[in-house]
Structure formats: structure tokens, C-alpha cells
Amino acid sequence: MKQFISSLKDWSQKLLDTNLVEAQAEEILAAIHERLVEMTGVTAATSPQDYIRDTSLEFGNAICTNEAAKCILDTWRTVKFLRGTYGAIRHCQSKNPSEKIQLLYAGCGPHALFLTLLAPMFEEGEIGFTLLEVNPASFQIAQRLVRQLGLEGYMDSIHLEDAIRYRVPNSKQFHILFSETMDKALCNEAFVPILLNLRPQLGDDVTVIPANVVVGATLFPRIKRADGLYPQAADFKGVKGHSLGVVLDLASKLKENGSWGLTVPVKGLSKFRHLAFNTEVSIWGDIVLEQWESHITMPKIEAISASPTDRQIQFEYPLERALGIRISTS
Numbered sequence: 001m002k003q004f005i006s007s008l009k010d011w012s013q014k015l016l017d018t019n020l021v022e023a024q025a026e027e028i029l030a031a032i033h034e035r036l037v038e039m040t041g042v043t044a045a046t047s048p049q050d051y052i053r054d055t056s057l058e059f060g061n062a063i064c065t066n067e068a069a070k071c072i073l074d075t076w077r078t079v080k081f082l083r084g085t086y087g088a089i090r091h092c093q094s095k096n097p098s099e100k101i102q103l104l105y106a107g108c109g110p111h112a113l114f115l116t117l118l119a120p121m122f123e124e125g126e127i128g129f130t131l132l133e134v135n136p137a138s139f140q141i142a143q144r145l146v147r148q149l150g151l152e153g154y155m156d157s158i159h160l161e162d163a164i165r166y167r168v169p170n171s172k173q174f175h176i177l178f179s180e181t182m183d184k185a186l187c188n189e190a191f192v193p194i195l196l197n198l199r200p201q202l203g204d205d206v207t208v209i210p211a212n213v214v215v216g217a218t219l220f221p222r223i224k225r226a227d228g229l230y231p232q233a234a235d236f237k238g239v240k241g242h243s244l245g246v247v248l249d250l251a252s253k254l255k256e257n258g259s260w261g262l263t264v265p266v267k268g269l270s271k272f273r274h275l276a277f278n279t280e281v282s283i284w285g286d287i288v289l290e291q292w293e294s295h296i297t298m299p300k301i302e303a304i305s306a307s308p309t310d311r312q313i314q315f316e317y318p319l320e321r322a323l324g325i326r327i328s329t330s
């Protein structure tokens with residue numbers, strides 16, 4: 001196992017190098033994924049039913065074990081979250097010399113991926129993770145894997161808990177709150193309710209990763225595909241639409257404690273048939289996951305059908321079972 005941890009350290013350090021090209025990053029992440037999958041059996045064709053079932057939460061869903069394990073292969077997502085979190089840890093160390101940097105990791109998935117990638121680059125005692133995972137299979141696998149890897153010295157504790165409701169004991173101890181529990185345009189997964197629950201429990205100085213998520217919207221007239229199918233995100237690449245600017249800035253929404261709504265007047269609204277939500281994730285410092293770079297930042301396409309008398313479009317993000325930005329016209 002020592003050999004694998006030494007390779008992990010080497011790979012993670014290479015991933016931090018900003019000169020790395022996409023193909024090299026892909027190769028490294030595929031090698032890490034292959035080895036982790038060998039150890040845990042997740043994503044094997046014979047996986048049990050509970051590896052392929054999402055968990056339905058009070059707000060949104062938690063993705064299943066197999067899909068969570070595959071997130072590593074979303075190259076720029078993994079690389080940029082790794083670079084941002086590494087930078088944030090070093091920054092916290094420089095602000096708090098001689099303190100152990102404590103991370104609250106909400107939604108660790110079956111491979112506790114960011115503990116697995118980061119821990120080998122630090123000495124034990126320099127950083128400690130508290131892991132939360134709501135999916136029982138992912139929780140058990142992560143707990144076992146961290147021990148198998150011999151990285152338990154970096155894991156202060158792990159809890160089978162829903163981060164939307166979790167009460168944080170010793171909340172002042174945390175320097176960093178980390179959660180990659182999001183989908184495009186903040187739909188489906190529970191990042192917003194998780195932040196609404198955890199952020200106010202932590203000290204004012206806590207660093208949140210990702211730092212912000214901003215969603216813009218663009219209107220398009222009908223886009224026709226030769227095969228007659230409903231257009232997909234790729235059909236909108238390079239097509240100039242009518243930009244409505246930013247419609248959701250999460251950091252500002254959180255200051256309003258979650259309630260948020262926006263009305264935008266639009267001339268000739270009824271001529272538009274599609275709306276694309278564009279997501280950008282600011283991870284830490286100037287590290288940003290840009291549009292098209294990741295599954296999370298692919299455009300989310302919605303159909304709209306406004307009547308000729310409609311003059312404006314409303315956006316809302318209600319905290320409901322099905323999470324996402326709601327659109328209506330009037």
C-alpha cells in the first residue's frame with residue numbers, strides 16, 4: 001500500500017501543476033480511478049442494487065455510489081477542486097501556523113476522493129477531515145477504504161449523516177467547509193440546502209469550497225436539429241442568444257438566507273423557445289470551473305413558451321423536494 005500512497009502523492013502533485021494538459025490529467029485520474037475501483041469494487045458490472053440507487057433527500061437527491069465514484073473522471077472538476085482545496089489549506093496554514101487544518105467534507109462519496117488525493121501531500125497532524133455521507137453504501141465503502149489505504153490518521157471522524165440536517169459539534173474547530181454536491185444550474189443535488197445548514201454553524205473565518213456558484217441565462221429562438229430530436233446542450237455551442245446576465249449568484253442568495261427571486265423584462269419574449277442556464281463555479285482564489293469544462297458547468301437547456309402578451313420572465317430557487325431554478329413568464 002505504501003507504494004500506492006507514494007504514487008498517489010506523485011499524481012496529486014502533478015495535478016497541481018498548471019502546465020499539465022488535459023490528456024495528462026485524464027490519464028492520471030483514470031489510473032487512480034482504476035486502482036480505487038479494484039480496491040472497492042464500485043462501478044463493477046456486478047454492483048449490488050444499492051450502488052445504483054440515488055438517495056432521495058428532504059431537498060434534492062444524493063447521487064448513487066457508482067455515479068459518485070465516477071466523478072473523479074470529470075477531469076477539470078477534479079483537478080480544479082483539488083488545486084483550490086490545496087491552495088486553501090496552504091493559505092489556512094500560513095494564517096494559523098502550528099494549527100492542524102480541519103476540513104468538514106460534506107458528501108465524501110465511496111472513495112472519500114479529496115481526502116484520498118490530498119492526504120498523501122501532507123504530514124499526519126497537518127490536516128484532519130471530518131467526513132459526512134448520506135448514502136449508507138458509500139459511507140461504509142469510504143470508511144473501509146481510508147483504513148485500507150492507511151490514511152486513517154487524516155480522518156478525524158466519519159458520519160452517516162444528511163448534511164442538510166447535520167448539527168456540527170465543535171463547529172469553531174473547522175477552517176474549511178468542502179462540498180461538491182452539485183449539478184448544473186444547482187439542480188437536483190443538495191449543495192444549496194447543505195450550505196444553508198452548515199455555513200451558519202461554522203465560524204466567520206471558515207473558507208467555503210467552492211466559494212461561489214453563479215448561474216447566467218440566455219434565451220434562444222427555436223433551434224432545429226436535422227434528426228428532429230429536442231436540442232441538447234452541444235447544439236447551443238457557438239450560437240449567439242439573447243443574454244439575460246446573471247440570474248443566480250449563490251453567495252448573495254445565502255446572505256438572504258435562501259429566499260430568492262428575480263424578474264427580468266424581455267422584449268419580444270414570445271419569439272424565444274429555449275433558455276440555457278450557464279453555470280460557473282468559483283472554487284478558491286482565482287480558480288474557476290468555467291462553462292463547458294465539466295459536467296457541472298454544461299448548459300442546462302429548458303423549454304419556454306411565453307404568450308404574445310408576456311413581457312417578463314421570473315426566476316426562483318425554492319427549497320423543495322425537486323431542486324432547481326424555476327422559470328415562469330407573465
Ligand SMILES: C[S@@+](CC[C@H](N)C(=O)[O-])C[C@H]1O[C@@H](n2cnc3c(N)ncnc32)[C@H](O)[C@@H]1O
Nearest residue numbers: 062068071107108109113133134135162163164
Ligand atoms: C457528486 S458526489 C462527489 C463525491 C466525491 N466527494 C467526489 O468529489 O468525487 C456527491 C456525494 O455527496 C453525497 N451527498 C449528497 N448530498 C448529501 C447530503 N445531503 N448529505 C451527505 N452526503 C451527501 C452523495 O451521496 C455523493 O456521495
